[in-house]
Amino acid sequence: MTDEQNDDLPARLVSPGPGGEGRTRWEVTAKGLAIIEELAGRGCHLTTIAQVLGMHVATLREVRKRDPEVDEAYQRGLAREHDQLVGNLRTLADEGNVVANIFLLKAKHGFKEGEAQANLSLSVNTGGVLVVPQKQSVEDFLRDAEMRDVTPRIARDE
Structure with a gap:
């Protein structure tokens, strides 16, 4: 597979450096970052996101620890979901x-319930x-x- 074909993938295995030292590792592409943010924003479980990326959930957890961009994409998605849900709830409350x-x-x-609130006037x-x-x-x-x-x-x- 060429590098150009690899760029179409959401994630890919990267070979060890020159001389074969180290081990293969997963790299999430820009497309993969967008997928992570979108799916997290829709409330998808980490296992589902990993499956779409083509990796095991434990691997995705390791990639999140190692690559701040991956974790940031996930956190942005969670924040978007949170804001949407709170907005829906706020609309109902209003x-x-x-x-x-x-x-x-x-x-x-x-x-x-049952506790006195110092800053609550009821x-x-x-x-x-x-x-x-x-x-x-x-x-x-x-x-x-x-x-x-x-x-x-x-x-x-x-």
Whole structure:
């Protein structure tokens, strides 16, 4: 295989240096770096990425340790996936999704149920909890919202 054909590969085995000293090693090409970043950004497991590159997952781990460019491509992909997922969650939270709000409060701000939070101001009355989208004031929300009673009903035998 020529060097030009090797450049089309995402990764290739490189022979030892002159005189045959050392051992063969894997080298990830520019195409391979792009593949690593893209697949990591899509949430693919390291094993899947290694398979696409044509190597074993343990080999890819070693290549990541040895080659900072490979690890940086992987980290950029993970960061992109993280930002996308947090953005999706933030959108749901802004739309009033209670579960998304609770999860973000716990994951990003260390909130733990049952523990007093020094920097958290929370006022609860017996009327329930009102979740207001971040982009809107409470007054505007109450003026614009169609208020519905969402209190769970208990089935009673009559």
